[in-house]
Amino acid sequence: MSKLDEVAKLAGVSKSTVSRVINHSDTVSAQSKQKVLEAMQSLQFQAQELKRSSDNSGMIGVVLPFGKQIMSQSFGIDLLAGAEEKAFENDYMILIGNSVGGREQMLTAKMMQRGAEGLIMLIGGGRPGQKEHLKSIQAQGMPVVLVDQKVEGIDTHLVRGDNFMGAVTLMEHLFGLGHERIGIVSPNKHFTHKERIKGYRYALLDKSLRMPDRFELLVEGEGANVEEPLERMLVDADRPSALFVTSPGLLMGVMSVLNRLELRVPDHISIVTFDEVYGNFPEEHQDMFTAINQSGKQMGGMAVELLFQHSRNPEQEYQEIVLPGKFTIRRSTGPVQG
Incomplete structure (x- = not known):
């Protein structure tokens, strides 16, 4: 263990904090600085020898x-x-x-x-x-x-x-356009998508709307096949008038089904999504989707x-x-x- 490590361990701070203290940085809190100085005194280390042994990597x-x-x-x-x-x-x-x-x-x-x-x-x-x-x-x-x-x-x-409130915003946009039959197509494995599903359900509950179970198409991941179950959802006369597709990775599978069923967007069905700016879409689908876009x-x-x-x-x-x-x-x- 280097001398820098020893001081950091005794003081309960990171090595970079110790490095900033011995280099007289003004970005260290007074409390952390005091802990480092007390540890240095206890171990009888001087700032110069710590500088020589410093392995701060940056x-x-x-x-x-x-x-x-x-x-x-x-x-x-x-x-x-x-x-x-x-x-x-x-x-x-x-x-x-x-x-x-x-x-x-x-x-x-x-x-x-x-x-x-x-x-x-x-x-x-x-x-x-x-x-x-x-x-x-x-x-x-x-x-x-x-x-x-x-x-x-x-x-x-x-x-x-803010995946939850983003989903609520998209749903409220659809409500404002008169949509009351809204399906969801989503992965259900990770926290991000679970929050979007919660937002979808909350928005429906807030409007006292109940969707048929088949309107929720939840799959294991973005690589899953959504086309067959989605086609079953959309062939009925009482199909949804809008879809919330929570991941851009699923959109091309959704569009393939809509094309096969001759359902035009948005004339026959509206679509909202997340992170459309990160979707890898063909030219005809560029700048097409109403979305909540997050900044990586x-x-x-x-x-x-x-x-x-x-x-x-x-x-x-x-x-x-x-x-x-x-x-x-x-x-x-x-x-x-x-």
């Missing part, structure tokens, strides 16, 4: 799933851009890791070995051992900020979009800022930052017909 690790390919217009790339911009402003660099294939534990271990001073992670809940892994990271004194996805049972910093760049920058705040004051309570999305009306919604 690096932050970012772990997120890229999928099989990295698209230039994607939530992950925007998140990285926001994180890198904020980190660079503070003379820090970013280590990037692709967690696809269950590599989270290996990536975080290697980042910590290379001196990362904090981790930003976008992870889906439910994988075996995930909570234990996050708790293990925290037990080693590594600050963690989760982005977009909340993991139940873990207390840590979190930056996410804003979330990435906010996540890095939370790490810096934690470094300045490790004793602060964990924060959950909820960022509202931008509501954009496009040509996929219109008044209910007859």
Whole structure:
């Protein structure tokens, strides 16, 4: 253990906080500074010898799933851009890791070995051992900020979009157009989509509207086949007049069914969604969907800022930052017909 580690452990702060104290930074709270100075005195360490032994890396690790390919217009790339911009402003660099294939534990271990001073992670809940892994990271004194996805049972910093109220906003837009028969097509595995489903149900309950069970098409993930069950929902005469598709990854499957059934958007059916700006759509569907769009760049920058705040004051309570999305009306919604 380096002398910097020893002081950080005794003071109950991060190594970067100790580094800022010995370099006379004015970004450290008076309480944290006092703890560091008392620890230095107890261990009989001088600032100069701590500077010589300092292994402050100036690096932050970012772990997120890229999928099989990295698209230039994607939530992950925007998140990285926001994180890198904020980190660079503070003379820090970013280590990037692709967690696809269950590599989270290996990536975080290697980042910590290379001196990362904090981790930003976008992870889906439910994988075996995930909570234990996050708790293990925290037990080693590594600050963690989760982005977009909340993991139940873990207390840590979190930056996410307001999925619940975003869903309510989309539903209220449909109500305003006269729609009272609204179906939902959604993954149901992760926190983000569960919150959107809750918003859908709350909005209906608030209007005292009850949908048939078959109007809720909930699937395991974005790769699931929605076409057959959706076609069964839409072939009946009492089909929904609007659909809330909670993920842009499902939209092309939905559009394929509508084309097959010769249902025009929005003449026969309206569609609302989330994060349309991150959808990989053919030209005819560009700038088409009414949506709540969330900013990955804003979330990435906010996540890095939370790490810096934690470094300045490790004793602060964990924060959950909820960022509202931008509501954009496009040509996929219109008044209910007859």
